Amino acid sequence: MVNSGIACQETSMPTASLPPPAPIQQLHHYAYRARDAEETRQFYEDILGLPLYHIIQSDFVPSTGEYCPYTHFFFRLQDGSFIAFFDLGDDQAAEPSPNTPKWVNHISFRVNTVEELEATKARLQAHGVEVLGVTDHHIFKSIYFFDPNGIRLELTAQLADEFQMLTESRTAHARLAEWNARKEQWRRERAAGQATAPLKPQQNDRPEVAARAQG
Known part of the structure; x- marks a missing residue:
């Protein structure tokens, strides 16, 4: 059972009668707070090459109804998924978690080859971004760096084929x-x-x- 920190409401529907979970196809988007929209755009679009694709602006939050003006902007990955950000107009970045090491929470993006990984590392370093790696994880190789909002990012090139990953899954x-x-x-x-x-x-x-x- 997932513990969300919120007491679950009781339901009268027996578990056996619940419909099966909908097949989750892929990540749609991951959203995070941005200190500044343009600073974030320059990093993701100009350096990493992810096109700015969609913007939503509102004074009220649709899910909660609370007043909190925002600009919500999305960058598109090759598979059609997105990484997205909220600029709340106050020049504040999200605070890091005080009880979690900085290397734990991160987003990993996949590139096609180790050569592309190394080329991206060189590109990031040319723009003054500090990069760790290339790190060999046996089934993939990675580099690590932080975006302007303090989000740890990983770029990964897969080494293991589908058969090896299936074997690992067993x-x-x-x-x-x-x-x-x-x-x-x-x-x-x-x-x-x-x-x-x-x-x-x-x-x-x-x-x-x-x-x-x-x-």
């Missing part, structure tokens, strides 16, 4: 179930004062990173 539920069981045990130990450090995963898929960090 163990995903079992591995997550093992993690969940260990986390339940860790919670009991923490409640009893026997565990203070965060839980570590049951296996290390990237031993070379640990060796490099410790060496």
Whole structure:
């Protein structure tokens, strides 16, 4: 069950009679707060090459009805999905989460080849953007950087083919179930004062990173 932080309303409809979930085809858009629309446009359109595609402006929020004037603008990816932003007209960027490392929350975009990845890295650096990588994740390679709003972005070139990814998927539920069981045990130990450090995963898929960090 997903814990949204909001108490769920009870429903009289039995679970068995619910319709199946609609097939989710692809990402439509991811939206984030922008400090300045033009600064953001220059980064995404002029540097990354994502065309500005759509703008919505209003004084009131359609979903909540609250008064909050905004300009909502969208950049289109090759697959027809979008990354979008809200400029609230106050020159304020979104505040980073105080309890989450800066590398955790990020958006990853895919390019076709490692050569394109390296070319984009050079282009970003020529525009004064600090870039980490190329980082080898075995099934893909990536570079990392921040946009003008403090959003961590990743560009990825896939290495693994569809067969390898399908093979990986066959163990995903079992591995997550093992993690969940260990986390339940860790919670009991923490409640009893026997565990203070965060839980570590049951296996290390990237031993070379640990060796490099410790060496």
